[in-house]
Amino acid sequence: MKPRSWRKATLAQLIMIAYHDAEAASVDRQAALDEIVRRQHAVRSRSGSRINQREKARYGR
Numbered sequence: 001m002k003p004r005s006w007r008k009a010t011l012a013q014l015i016m017i018a019y020h021d022a023e024a025a026s027v028d029r030q031a032a033l034d035e036i037v038r039r040q041h042a043v044r045s046r047s048g049s050r051i052n053q054r055e056k057a058r059y060g061r
Helices: 011-020 026-049 053-058
Strands: none
Touching: 011 026
16 A cells, blocks of 8 residues: 555555555554554544533533
């Protein structure tokens, strides 16, 4: 895969390259692992941002 297409790859493709593809180069494996970690971090950091600010201002604790 080209470096530009890592973000377009599905999670299943990234896992296949990172863990199961014996012919993948070490650079490709590391790039796939980095992309998996980046996506996991994006999901974790996004979870707290779904607060309704209008209700929070009105019914704050």
